[in-house]
Amino acid sequence: MNEKVLETLEYNKIKGQLADFLTTDRGHEIVQKLRPSSDHREVAKRLQETEDGANIVRLKGEIPIPKLTEISPYMKRLRIENAALSGTELSHITKLLRAVKTVSDFFDDFQDEAVDLSVVSQTVQRLTLMPEITSRMIRSIDDDGSILDDASPQLRRIRQTISRAQSDIRTRMGKYLKGSDAKYLTEPIITMREDRFVLPIRADYKQHFGGIVHDQSASGQTLYVEPSNVVEMNNQLRRDQLAQRTEERRVLAELTDLLRPYRQELLMNMNLMGQLDFVNAKAKYAHQIGAVLPEISSKNSVNLRQARHPLIDRNKVVANDIQFGDQYTTIIITGPNTGGKTITIKTVGLLQLMGQSGLFITANEESRIGVFDDIFADIGDDQSIEANLSTFSSHMDNIVSILKSMTPKSLILLDELGAGTDPKEGAALAMAIIDAIHQTGCDLIATTHYPELKAYAYNRPGIINASMEFDVDTLRPTYRFLLGIPGQSNALNIASRLGLSPKIINQARSFTDTDNQDINHMIDELTAQTKRAHDEADKLNQQLAESTKLHADLQSKFDQYQVQKDRLLEQAREQANQVVEKAKKRADQIIEDLHRKQQLVGQTPVKENELIDAKGALNQLEVAPALKKNKVLRKEKAKHNFHPGDEVLVKSYGQQGTLIRRSKNGTWEVQLGILKMQIDESDLEKAAPEKQPKQQFQTHVSRTRSSGMSPTLDLRGHRYEEAMYELDRYIDAALLAGYPSVTIIHGKGTGALRKGVTEYLKRNSRVKSFGYSAPNAGGDGSTVVKF
Known part of the structure; x- marks a missing residue:
């Protein structure tokens, strides 16, 4: 990239702003040497590196790199045998070693982030960790x-001896x-x-003290x-201080010898830390100026969306699509x-230089840059008094040089082409120069x-007109770039609005040819149409932004609802688990109480109503009120519309019965076999149709149409405790249903279930007899039980 274009487009000002974010001497050296690259892969790598840095800044703030002094001169001295570094020089190396460890730990933690640092991670992997040397240096040398x-x-x-000696001397001299003797002292x-x-002693009392x-x-x-x-105490202190200096020189020499074999590793670490510092600076600079990552076109197809000049205040500059x-x-x-023509072409050129240097550009997302082998610019008044060149001559000298150096992959920026000479000749020369450049195939923007x-x-393929919008009403430029619309002179309109006589204005118009007036009229119409299109586009963009914000708000609210719903479901599950656990404990108490009553020797058998009450209390735990009323656990609330004579299921007993009458307190009198009982309406449910009988037990029990339960209980495949629990429930239900006998299928297997069933039946006072089938x-494999 030629140096002249860097100066013309103020590229060094960008580097100056970038350098403000650096903390290392090597980082400053890298920025000082920074130049745009014309290699497509190198540009892509540089931009990827900057994107890595932007991700780090976004997620972690920045890479923790302290201020580091360049160590290259120290490494040269290490080549000299017996040469020792000073404490200050060693402290700079110690800071580097500590920084390498800190950065390495930082990127170890960063691996938890869901971001792939494709370029920066390679730089970090090349760092050489020297834990033992680092620890020794940190332990030996302070930052100063x-x-x-x-x-x-x-x-x-x-040093401890010196400290004690100084304390003793001060104590002894403090007596004066x-x-x-204090009166002999001036202070x-x-x-x-x-x-x-x-001690500061008055001159006339020196003999009183003696000494030196x-x-x-x-x-x-x-x-x-x-x-x-x-x-003598001061003499000893002096000897100790000399011994201290000798030991300090020995320590410095020892530390220098410790570092001597690692000169290359230290230099490499310094270079890598400078590179990471440069990455930090690029990312923070991009954040400050609102720059974005551009796409790269292999065909040099440039599309800058809302591009703005990076050196102009972003709140004042007008952005344009180019x-x-x-x-x-x-x-x-x-x-x-x-x-605004000059600023427009400067913006294009400077953003290209930034992008090809690996810097983000001041434009909107999805902007695209090319990779040009060189960029040439002839911008500004280059009149040279020393070379005795006029403005026109100076411009021609630059253009001649550009024409000799350009290639089909170059970008050329020419400002006020053909100016500084006779208008007719200048226009003809400008067209000829544009033709010559256009034929080579390189890209050109000329004003x-x-x-x-x-x-x-207008009629040249591959060439298009453009202009900068001018508000005739306010007599001010808007600095908006209008592609496809040529510019026009507004001199007569401006003069008219400023109050120049209409007679003079009309006279001036008569001097302009008809073709020129027609062209200006056409440009007026195109400009008006384009302005309307831009205004409508701005309005649509505003509506789109508002709609996007509304969608984001709605999505956020929906996400919050989903999180809250999941949290409520989890709370409901926890509450349900607590209720179930409580119900299990209560069930165990009821069962234990029944077993205790049955096993009491000499006591009368358990009464029928006690058994029914206990069974009701046990079954009622299955439909605990807390679970029944929980809206999360119930998909729908059962609807009841009871009438006398309806067949119902008493949920707490698991038995079907017939409704007789409704009592005033809200309960129903229900016929259950030979028993009539008062049942709360919440404990009732209309019986399911006979073709789909409702199952009460979770076991392999199929109910008959008449009794609602099977005369056979199959315990095969159950665990022992579960089988005993099901057996106890089944025997109680069979007794309530009035069955004279039932069959228990326990299988042969290991005999554990069969033995458990036998022992249970022996303990149950309601069992008359039992035996194998x-x-x-x-x-x-099965047992027949008679009651």
């Missing part, structure tokens, strides 16, 4: 370059600050001179004296000056104010 106590045991001991303080503790004079004040009135009783490279490769923008070029572009009726 000072050596920490943990750098070596010897250094820690020496409070006693009778009651202990200070330092030549790394030794001294290290300094005096400018006036000579104060002497800084080291008392004789601390001289497309070329497909049906037409040349756009000629005509019309008066100050209408001009020559009316001759409007007709030129006849050989031809099942033999010892």
Whole structure:
């Protein structure tokens, strides 16, 4: 990419804004060297890298990269044998090692996110982790370059000795600050001179203290004296401080030798951290300016949707749709000056440079860029006094250079083509230059104010007219790009609205030829039609945005409803489980009470009404009120319309009966076999038709039409506890139904069920006798019970 176009389109200003988001010296170096690429794969990779960074910024804020100083000079010094790095230099390397570990941990956590970082992840994988060296460096060197106590045991001991010595010296010298000797001091303080503790003593009392004079004040009135009783202590302190420096130099040399074999790894880590810093900067910069990822066209078919210049305030700049490279490769923008033509072509060129550099562009989603091998631009007044070139000559010099360098895959931007000379000759020259460029097949956007070029572009294949909209009512440009409509001069209209005499205006119109007036009239109509189309499109876009927002709101409410519904269902299930658990416990208590009554020796048998009440209480647990009223668990509420004589099912007993009469308290008198009972209406249900008899038991029991239950109970396939429970329920129901005998099918198998049935029947006082069935009726696989 030629350097001139980078300067003309202010590409370096984009890089300057991008650099504000960097934290590493290597990142700044990468941005400084950044140039647009003309390789399609390289551009795609760069943009994918920026998209990875945008996803990271969106999900995690940014990659945690601290401020890192360039370490390349230090690595060069490591090549010199016995050369030791300073504490500051080692601290910069330590920051790099710590940052590598932090970034590695960051991306380990990022793997949980449902986003694939196709390019950045490859960069992270190339980082070299050095955990032992990192730990040693962090333990030894502080961020400011000072050596920490943990750098070596010897250094820690020496520093502890120094600290104690300093404390002892201050304690001994502190006596001079409070006693009778304090009057000989100019100030009651202990200070330092030549790394030794001294007292500020009045000059005329120096003999009183003795010791060593290290300094005096400018006036000579104060002497800084080291008392004789601390001289040896200061000497020892000095020896300890020298030992400390020696140990610190040894530690620095040891740490330097530790890093020496890893020069290449450290340099690579620095480079990779700079690259990740660059990714961070690209993503944050894109977020700041509202840029998006562009698509890439392999055929250089450019379609910029609502493109805006990135260096102009996004709240002030006018966005435009610009497309070329497909049906037409040349756009000629005509019309008066100050209408926004130059900004339009600069926007196209700068967005192309940004996209080919791997930066997001300031346009709407689904915008498309090309990959040009070079971009040429001749924009602005390049008059050169030093070269004695006029504006026209300077422009021609640039265009000649462009014509020599362009290829079919180039993009050319020419502003005010042919300006600066005779209008007739300038227009003719402009058309010839456009022809020459267009024939090569490269893409061209040119601006001009020559009316001759409007007709030129009208009937040329692959060339299209365009203009910038101008509001005649307000006498101001709107900066809206109008593709397919040539521009027109509004000089006469503007002069008329500014109050110029109608006579002069009409005289001026008479001087313009009829063809030009017809063209201007046609342009007026096209402009009006286009404006209406744009206004309608804006209105439709607004309606679409409102509809989209409404749809999003409705979807959000529906999602909330679904979540709430699922939560209520879960609560209902939990409540149901609690009720069932409570019912099971109550059932076990009832069964245990019945068994206890039956097993009492010497007691009278359980009365019929006690058995019926217990059985009713047991069955009633199956239809607990909490479950019955739960709207979630019941699909529909049963509707009752009872009349005397109706056949009903008493749900708590599991028996069918006949309604006799309704009592005043809301209960019904029901005939159950030979018994008449008062039953609550909520415990009644109309009996199902005989062809579909309602089953009460979950076992293999089929009811007969007359009694509502089978005289046979099949326990095969049941677990032992479940079988005993079903047997107990079945015997009670058979007794209530008035059966003289029943048959229990338990199978042969291991004999466990058969033994359990036998033991139960022995305990039941209502059983008269029992025995195995006849050989031809099942033999010892079933038991016949008589009551």
